[in-house]
Amino acid sequence: MLQMNIDHSSRPLLTGFAGAIAMAAAMGFGRFFYTPILPGMMGGIPLSAADAGFIAAGNFAGYLAGAILSAYGWAAGRERQVALGGLLATAILLAAMAATTSVFAFTVIRFLAGLASALAMIFTSSIVLPHAVGRDNVNVLHFGGVGAGIALSSALVLGVNAVAGDGAHGWQANWLAGAAIVIVISAAVGWLLPRPIFGGGSAIEPPLRWRLPLVLLTASYGLFGFGYVITATFLVTIARMGDAGPIVEFLAWFLTGTAAAVSLVLWRPVVRGFGLTTAYAAALGLQAVGVLGSVLLPPTAGALVGGLLLGATFMVVTAYGLQIARALSPDSPRRALAFMTAAFGTGQIIGPLVAGWVAERSGSFTLPTILAAAVLVVCVLLALPVAPQRSQ
The missing domain is CATH 1.20.1250.20 (MFS general substrate transporter like domains)
Incomplete structure (x- = not known):
């Protein structure tokens, strides 16, 4: 090319x-x-x-x-x-x-x-x-x-x-x-x-030191992979099963994309005012609200609210989680990112398997989506202790 x-x-x-x-x-x-x-x-x-x-x-x-x-x-x-x-x-x-x-x-x-x-x-x-x-x-x-x-x-x-x-x-x-x-x-x-642009950074890093904040963050990030991916995979299908109509199906995923495109800019004031870890936890909590709303609200409102809040948070949680991991592991940042990525990847592989299996037996995606929202709440609870322990 x-x-x-x-x-x-x-x-x-x-x-x-x-x-x-x-x-x-x-x-x-x-x-x-x-x-x-x-x-x-x-x-x-x-x-x-x-x-x-x-x-x-x-x-x-x-x-x-x-x-x-x-x-x-x-x-x-x-x-x-x-x-x-x-x-x-x-x-x-x-x-x-x-x-x-x-x-x-x-x-x-x-x-x-x-x-x-x-x-x-x-x-x-x-x-x-x-x-x-x-x-x-x-x-x-x-x-x-x-x-x-x-x-x-x-x-x-x-x-x-x-x-x-x-x-x-x-x-x-x-x-x-x-x-x-x-x-x-x-x-x-x-x-x-x-x-x-080639530069330094090729030195071998020491093994990770698995202090409690990094353990909690990695667990939160892995469960986030499970919690977000069910809605990210099946949102439009949920709208179709609710007879929301083709325009709503389009708007739900379009809102997801447009919100994701500007989300890192929109969350800057939260980071400046409250810190990276608080913003990470807040974005997870907001995402849980959207995931739950996608199946508990009427079909049209559920698809639009679910898509909007998914887009407004999933890139934010992804980026901020990795930034916090680097800060918690200043001597081994690449190793920290590798473990975080592996945890996240494992969660998002398991998520669609569980959702598809449960939906097949229950007849809808309501139960697996509620499960995903509950997992995202657990992600918030795991992340909350990270900020105070970082300051010690």
């Missing part, structure tokens, strides 16, 4: 934009596009709730595998090629979802898509974030791409369904349309993404 002859050091926002559209493709489409397409797949193939949960868990397992694989040094000097390769693989794997109706094949494809999206996200971030040092707007732009991708994917599904219908084959047209979007984005990223 081509690269622009640009002095990125003098135009950091251009680098941030390259990161943003890469995150939109890798995460908004590669990882979360399954959510708005799932109702059409469940009706058109059809898939059971347990099947849907199994396929979703495969994607999150692939993401965890990609995160672990990225921790090794095999890609040193090839970060840009790996990032672009991950984006291209994401496009191919999105298209592959339209070529089968086998649950096993879907799971394998989504596993590989999770692996590809993790590689694209991690290595793009490793290139972009050094350009964000001292420039918070670059950081916010880069991570805001996740929400922008979610919002765009929601609009794409609405448009494709209006043209192709949401019948037996409408879900296939959605996967192909998403693949086309990601191919275009991949070409743009290849044109705009700079070469990596």
